[in-house]
Amino acid sequence: MYDSQKISGNKAVTLLEQAQKDRIIVTMHLLGKNYERLTIITQIYTKNGITQLAIDKPGDFDKVAESLEERKIRFEFTGKDKLHYLFRTLGGEVSGNEIFVPFPEFIERIQRRQQYRLEPPVGTRMHFAHSLDRHEMTILNVSQGGALICHVKGNPRKPTLQADNHLRGLSIVFPSDEETLKVNVLEAVVKRVTKDPHTNHDRYALQFVQLSKTESKTMAALIQRFEREFLRKRQLLDH
Known part of the structure; x- marks a missing residue:
């Protein structure tokens, strides 16, 4: 059985700031679509008291997401501590090459290491x-x-x-x-x-x-x- 812990507030901000600094690879799942891509966090900023995340936008995101009334996205990554983290966001908007989403209410830390399935080079x-x-x-x-x-x-x-x-x-x-x-x-x-x-x-x-x-x-x-x-x-x- 695996233990999990919810991280919120300043600890959550610090965690994602470190993930941004380390350019940790984040797996993005667009819920309601069979869509999974690799990306990174590009910005964390606060405007008018509201904190947001900016995520690098995969090239085909707009086409896949345009039919959704609301965008529910799940993000996952493995930290340098070898633990698995995930969080969900609702809504957001696209600007240029970035996806801007509300900062999550909490981040879930799971005491296990999950393996990401990578699409290998063509010809493997x-x-x-x-x-x-x-x-x-x-x-x-x-x-x-x-x-x-x-x-x-x-x-x-x-x-x-x-x-x-x-x-x-x-x-x-x-x-x-x-x-x-x-x-x-x-x-x-x-x-x-x-x-x-x-x-x-x-x-x-x-x-x-x-x-x-x-x-x-x-x-x-x-x-x-x-x-x-x-x-x-x-x-x-x-x-």
């Missing part, structure tokens, strides 16, 4: 053996705890995986012109099999059951690296 592949054959799959998203995979387009050898199938000796290869970026997973289990709503192709949610300490550290470092590269492309972090 997973290799494993199943039914006496070696297979290659496309990775749609990945975290330290698992991955969502699908068949490589045009691959004639498509493995038929089912929930609870155990896979061993997997490798994840990230595309790179300069070096080999590879993580080996000793064992994984298929947790769910779903259909892509657009293509009707199978997608498989994997949970990593066994990962060595060395490979786990490599995975964490690569995920952090790709997060930073993602934000650099949007010119949010210094080069």
